[in-house]
Amino acid sequence: MAKIKHNNFLETVNEVFTDAKQEGVLHLYADENEFPGRTIIIKGNKLFHFGTTGYLGLEQDKRLKDAAISAISRYGTQFPLSKSYISHPLYKELEECVAKMYQTPIIITKNSTLGHLGVIPSAVDDQDAIILDHQVHWSVQSAAKLLKTRSVPIEMIRHNHLDMLEDKIKSLSNTRRKIWYMADGIYSMYGDYAPVNELMELAKKYSQLHLYFDDVHGMSWTGKNGTGYVLSQVGEVNEQMLLFGTLSxxxxxxxxxxxxxxxxxxxxxxxFGGPLTFSAQLEPASVAAATASAKIHLSPEIYKFQKELKERTQYFNDLLKQTNLPLIDNNNTPVFYIGTGMPRTGYNFVNRLMKEGFFVNLGIFPAVPVKNTGVRITISRHNELEEIKELVDAMVYHFPKSLVDKPGKLTHLRRMKLTMANGLPRFDL
Structure with missing residues (x-):
């Protein structure tokens, strides 16, 4: 099959997104004046919210809200100056709290996308090489792509395919100084894990191998002090590893x-770190809220929250096992993915669930391959057991009905051949 050329890739994304928007499942607006977390109002309809990435519900914690309000009153809505010159007064406490969580030096960034854009070009030398997992987050792929201009080799392996990774390491080891493997700790669409322990063993075997993990979706709901899935497996950040977490x-x-x-x-x-130097720093309200959250993470309360979430995810898992729904990966994370096939089927399924009173996320290209469209369901502490049960019942009823195809508008997709590897779309790097 022919590779996706850049213009074809953008054309495909535009066509898929436009069609999804017209079907009322993408680029939506929430209606309500207040947002409690458990429900969300869209087009006047109150829906149970199964699309949040705030798995522990901390965004609604009064301590975080009060800290943010106080910071705005004291310091204003922003501190308009680069951190290279001076950080506003609240940063120091946040950095100290987060460093205590990780028990290692940390750097706070505006967000993970800008963080990757700053860190990857700084960490990877011209004599190094990069190997990307096929499903590593777009923000990591995009930042790595910048190094093509410095002639850094960028390879891609099938998802979690360690034999293929080892072959790449062997082929690059004689010509490259460090070999960086970049992966997610928890993958954002399917909710599956990186084989962290196996990767650590591989790093022991090959001293050139360095691991770069984006563990944004593994954060808070697991691990000591809520530091995420990767650290829950390895215990500490060693010198062959860089680890990204999130404060959002x-x-x-x-x-x-x-x-x-x-x-x-x-x-x-x-x-320096590129965008870490030139980008605006976090607003006082964000820093204050993050500090309040970090203090919760450093307390026993975080384990109570983790336990409450685990009870909900386990209940959802138990219910799914009693169905024939095509769950893509069986795991214990708060992220679940029901495959529907082509985009049209995904639109049907999402719309049917919304009419039944449930908001879920459409999983669509380029986050997943075109023919691996599906529904991503996330479980949070906001969700009660009764609505989790009702969601499963609704999915069992509506899934087979959503498979009835309608005439689609994606004529470009029918013309276009996509390069696939291990069931995933290949992006030209």
Missing amino acids: KTFGASGAVLACSDKKMYDKIKT
């Missing part, structure tokens, strides 16, 4: 965090 999503505030135990590399990234 499950953390309940805004921003992202890089954990780095290699002092020389830490200093290099901290000193």
Whole structure:
């Protein structure tokens, strides 16, 4: 099959998104004046919310809200100056709290996308190479792509395919200094795990191998001090690893965090780091809310929240096992994915569930392959057991009905051949 050329890729994304928008399942607006978390109002309809990435519900915690309000009153809505010159007064406490969580030096970034854009070009030298997991987050792929201009080799392997990774390491080891493997800790669409322990063993076997993890979706709901899935497996950040977490999503505030135990590399990234130097710093309200959340993460309360979420995800898992719904990956994360096939079927399924009173996320290209469209369901502490049961019942009823195809508008997709690898679309890097 022919590779996706850049213009074809953008044309495909535009056509898929436009069709999804016209079907009323994408680019929506919430209606309500207040947002409690458990429900969301769309087009005047109150729906149970199964699309949030705030798995622990901390974005609605009064302590975070009060901290943000107080910070605005004291410091204003923003601190309009680069951190290279001066950080506003609240940053120091946040950095100290988050470093205590990770037990290693950390760098706070505006968000994970800007963080990757700053860190990857700083951490990866011209003599290094990059290997990307096929499903690593778009923001990591996009940042890595910048290094093509420096002639850094960028390879891609099938998702979690360690034999293929080892072959790539062997082929690059004689010509490259460090070999960076970039992966997610928890993958954002299917909710599956990176084989972290196996990767650590591979890094012991090959000293050139360095691991770069985006664990944004593993944050808070698992691990000591809520530091995420990767650290729950390995215990600490060693010098062959860079680890990204988030201060938004499950953390309940805004921003992202890089954990780095290699002092020389830490200093290099901290000193400049591209967007880390030139981008605006986090607003006082965001920093204050993040600090309030970090204090919760450093307390026993975080384990209570984790337990409450685990009870809900386990209940959802137990219910799904009693059905024939095509769950793409069986796991214990808060992220679940029901495959529907082509985009049209996904639109049908989402619309049917919305009419039944449930909001779920459409999983669509380029987040997943075109023919792997589906519905991403996320479970949070906001969800009660009764509506979880009702959602499963609704999915069992509506899934087979959604498979009845309607005439589609995606004529470009029918003309276009997509390069696939292990069931996934290949992006030209």
